[in-house]
Amino acid sequence: MFRASPGYVMISSDYSQQEPKLTAYCSSDKGMIEAFQHGRDIYSTVAALAFNMPYEKCLEFHPETGEYQPDGKARRGEAKTIVLGINYGRSVVTIAEQLFGTDETMSQEDKIKAAQKVYDSVLNAFPALRTMMIESEKKVKKLGYTETILGRRRHIPEMQLDEFEFKAMKNYVNPDVDPLDLDTLEDRSQIPDRIVKELQKEFSSYKYFGQIARRTRELYEEGIRVINNRQKITDASRQIINSIIQGSAADQTKMALLELENNKRWKEIGGRLLVPVHDELIAEVPIEHWKEGGEILSKCMCDAASFLPFPSKCDVTTTLRWYGVEYPCQYKKPDNFNSEWYNTLSEDEIKWVQYHLYDLEYTLPVYKEEDGSKPRGDAALGINGKISDEFIDAVNSYIKKRQIDVKGFVDDIEYRVTIGKYRS
Numbered sequence: 546m547f548r549a550s551p552g553y554v555m556i557s558s559d560y561s562q563q564e565p566k567l568t569a570y571c572s573s574d575k576g577m578i579e580a581f582q583h584g585r586d587i588y589s590t591v592a593a594l595a596f597n598m599p600y601e602k603c604l605e606f607h608p609e610t611g612e613y614q615p616d617g618k619a620r621r622g623e624a625k626t627i628v629l630g631i632n633y634g635r636s637v638v639t640i641a642e643q644l645f646g647t648d649e650t651m652s653q654e655d656k657i658k659a660a661q662k663v664y665d666s667v668l669n670a671f672p673a674l675r676t677m678m679i680e681s682e683k684k685v686k687k688l689g690y691t692e693t694i695l696g697r698r699r700h701i702p703e704m705q706l707d708e709f710e711f712k713a714m715k716n717y718v719n720p721d722v723d724p725l726d727l728d729t730l731e732d733r734s735q736i737p738d739r740i741v742k743e744l745q746k747e748f749s750s751y752k753y754f755g756q757i758a759r760r761t762r763e764l765y766e767e768g769i770r771v772i773n774n775r776q777k778i779t780d781a782s783r784q785i786i787n788s789i790i791q792g793s794a795a796d797q798t799k800m801a802l803l804e805l806e807n808n809k810r811w812k813e814i815g816g817r818l819l820v821p822v823h824d825e826l827i828a829e830v831p832i833e834h835w836k837e838g839g840e841i842l843s844k845c846m847c848d849a850a851s852f853l854p855f856p857s858k859c860d861v862t863t864t865l866r867w868y869g870v871e872y873p874c875q876y877k878k879p880d881n882f883n884s885e886w887y888n889t890l891s892e893d894e895i896k897w898v899q900y901h902l903y904d905l906e907y908t909l910p911v912y913k914e915e916d917g918s919k920p921r922g923d924a925a926l927g928i929n930g931k932i933s934d935e936f937i938d939a940v941n942s943y944i945k946k947r948q949i950d951v952k953g954f955v956d957d958i959e960y961r962v963t964i965g966k967y968r969s
Contacts, residue, residue, distance in 0.1 A: 551964055551966060555866065558842045560850070565632075576670065581855035591628055602616070637660050637664055642656070677786070697792055704782065707745065709773060711736055711771060718768065804845035810837075814834040828842055865904060876894070876900055887937055896928050909935060
């Protein structure tokens with residue numbers, strides 16, 4: 546749907562593992578910090594410690610042999626689900642569904658128990674993270690808000706609610722009221738503080754909802770309405786770490802925006818920001834500055850994260866269209882394109898044509914790999930160097946639509962893709 550302005554390319558750069566890195570920074574967890582300092586995969590590191598397994602066996606591919614490890618991938622995936630679950634404030638029930646939702650051999654109770662076991666293993670392996678969660682909750686209960694790394698606040702007033710509140714109804718009779726003592730009549734519709742404290746102590750001891758419901762009905766008959774705030778507090782508590790990490794990520798991205806805005810060379814080459822999207826900045830630069838523009842964008846984002854005790858990495862993608870194929874085209878441009886092109890082009894030249902057709906939204910056939918696996922990279926888009934009827938039809942359709950000679954096809958489609966409009 547979206548493409549760079551004519552004569553420009555679109556560059557996008559996103560932080561690699563921004564939230565886990567900020568989790569390590571905010572919690573000051575030595576294990577997580579050391580993993581990032583040594584360039585280890587954080588989720589595999591978490592899995593290795595949580596499951597007491599060698600780091601190498603918690604990777605999708607063995608670092609030395611390159612062998613695919615399905616068990617390693619599964620362990621890493623479970624650890625990633627837990628870490629992101631903590632960051633996003635997901636409940637163990639939600640995490641259980643993500644981890645074991647498709648396993649029909651497990652009951653819902655078994656799924657929750659298994660998820661709780663993995664959850665506890667991760668927090669036991671990273672005690673500083675657990676401490677951060679506990680201390681942050683205490684702070685919010687006291688102050689009513691969390692803070693990001695730059696001190697921006699998010700108010701979570703539900704955390705300061707009493708677990709249970711007790712309100713007097715119209716038919717409530719205050720047992721401390723003395724009809725002969727006019728001073729006590731002012732409080733006739735209020736529940737005495739001593740009774741409220743007794744009820745709060747009583748209700749806080751209940752573990753099961755049935756106990757709460759039964760006692761609530763009894764008090765209703767006595768004219769006391771019970772307000773159960775447990776769910777509100779539980780929901781609010783899951784927002785605490787999420788607010789700190791997500792809010793700090795937003796701080797970091799805002800700092801990156803300032804770095805980019807204040808970069809002199811960025812302005813000199815005509816770079817312009819289009820939109821920030823969470824941990825990603827999307828911009829455009831004149832096509833002749835595509836490489837330097839990406840380098841500047843990446844550097845500004847990394848500089849904004851220089852406060853971290855480990856290096857940051859920003860992956861840059863350059864395209865002519867949003868989510869299009871990467872620019873510049875890496876395949877060989879055909880030298881001689883004629884009516885017999887489908888018999889004379891090399892595999893690399895065929896890919897060049899397919900690259901340009903795909904960028905103009907022509908649908909090309911996708912083939913599985915020889916081992917039956919799904920193709921990766923450009924091959925997953927139909928850029929595979931193979932001749933097919935659909936491919937030939939796409940070329941002929943373009944030539945017919947443009948009413949051009951077959952020999953002018955290559956230059957015409959290259960101009961259309963690169964410049965963003967047809968040649969006059």
